[in-house]
Amino acid sequence: MFISMKNKFYITTPIYYVNAKPHIGHAYTTIAADVLARFHKIQGDEVFFLTGTDEHGMKIQKKAEEAGKEPQIFVDEISDEFKNLWEKLNIKYDNFIRTTDENHKKAVTKVLQTLFDKGAIYKGEYEGLYCTGCEQFLNESDLVDGKCPDHGTQPEKIKEESYLLKMTEKQKDLISAIEKDEFQIRPEKYKKEILSFLKNQELKDLSISRKNVKWGIPLPFDPEHTAYVWVDALLNYLTGIGWNGTPLSPPLRRGEGKWGWWPADVQLIGKDILRVHATIWPILLMHSEIPFPKELFVHGHILSGGKKMSKTLGNAISIEEMLEKFGVDGTRYLLLSAGTFGDDVDVTMERLIEKYNADLANGLGNLVSRVIKLAENLDYKIESEYNSVQWNKGFMESIWLDKALGRIWENLIQKSNKYIDDNKPWELKKNDENKFKEVMQKLISDLYLISELLIPFMPENSEKIKKALETKKTGILFQRIK
Ligand code: MSP
Secondary structure, X not given: OOOOOOOEEEXXXXXXEOOOOOOHHHHHHXXXXXXXXXXXXXXXXXXXXXXXXXXXXXXXXXXXXXXXXXXXXXXXXXXXHHHHHHHHOOOOOOEEEEOOOHHHHHHXXXXXXXXXXXXXXXXXXXXXXXXXXXXXXXXXXXXXXOEOOOOOXXXXXXXXXXXXXXXXXXXXXXXXXXXXXXXEEEOHHHHHHHHHHHHHOOOOOEEOEEOOOOOOOEEOOEEEEEEOHHHHHHOHHXXXXXOOOOOOOOOOOOOOXXXXXXXXXXXEEEHHHHHHHHOHHXXXXXXXXXXXXXXXXXEOOEEEXXXXXXXOOOOOOOHHHHHHHHHHHHHHHHHXXXXXXXXXXXXOHHHHHHHHHHHHHHHHHHHHHHHHHHOOOOOOOOOOOOOHHHHOHHHHHOOOHHHHHHHHHHXXXXXXXXXXXHHOHHHHHHHOHHHHHHHHHHHHHHHHHHHHHHOOOOHHHHHHHHHHHHHOOOOOOOOOOO
């Protein structure tokens, strides 16, 4: 019997802290993941797209206290804000995991017990400099003027009885797995960065419990302690597909195979959380005898005017403001085309407006309205000479999202607009009907291809373009902004 098995594609975003409202940086990662999930679906893969919120730990405990709210109520509210924003941005995830979900908590408890029973977790004492912003211990060498470079705050000295996870003994194997791409880290520069970090210092065993943090999952073997928030959070990538924490049981039953959806095909993260994802995460998996994800893809940060966005600097661009000005598809497009996916990208409101007008209002919008208007009384075929899945597959599968967009604009949208200018179909219509039909059919075929290629990036407008081709009617797709 022939059983056709679809390719599976499991993609994750980091789960976001609920200490504050979602912002443009969170949107950047999540839109990218949504685009990839949609692309793989169109390609015929069976897709699972996981996102969610990271809800335990000191940082959130403090914020809830400041707000005068019970932590659970506080996290419920902010978690909902993330969900609402994803709905506005047309993000179609398959599961939204919350680390306060009962299933997640149960599974984490089970994993901790297993690791303790096999000796991967042991009792000791830990001393270090803790940054609550990072929810991480920092090395002296990480600090700038005694402060955390990411948060600008002085870390707190902590010395307490704690449970430790064995890290040192896995260091060699980890280095080798990264070198051999058994645990692949892309783009290459981040792989180099993490390898140089791992080769230049010993990974200390990691404190995975806290006595003074009440808002967390209690350790099953010592309930006075709660689990370190990063251990709790990282396991979401398994519990989010239904894993119950039992060793060697598959994370969610899907078709055949021991591991179901796991290993993830792509785990998208920002560069700020690379170290954790390239040390604690794989080592947790090694101790649990679970395979590594196939790929960790790291993107850069969104900056504004060359600086980190901040309220004090007044350079922050809010995602609401973007949505209001540019609409859903405009926002998705502008974020993903803002720069090389992988590097830091710099955005200012001025440049965003400029790009919106150039690429969307004048570029794509103008092309659609010109073609549809010229095609008003014409009989034509709505098809393309190219296969849209193949056309940009290389860039899409390699996650070069900005390049994929750039190629659509340069090779299709700009070229088509120029093709109209060069051929002047409005004149051909009067003088040379055959040539007119030929020129129009080429334009229509390319516009149809454009609409297909844009589905993952601009789900609404790609649909509108198709409708316009069918009905020969179109409104204005992207209104110019002054
Ligand atoms: N909760 C942890 C992740 C746990 S995953 C097991 C965390 N959360 S976070 O809310 O601080 O944000 C995480 C991610 O948001 C970053 O890794 C990145 O993907 C995205 N971004 C946050 N700020 C960003 C920018 N300014 N620019 C681009 N992305 C950024 O860390």
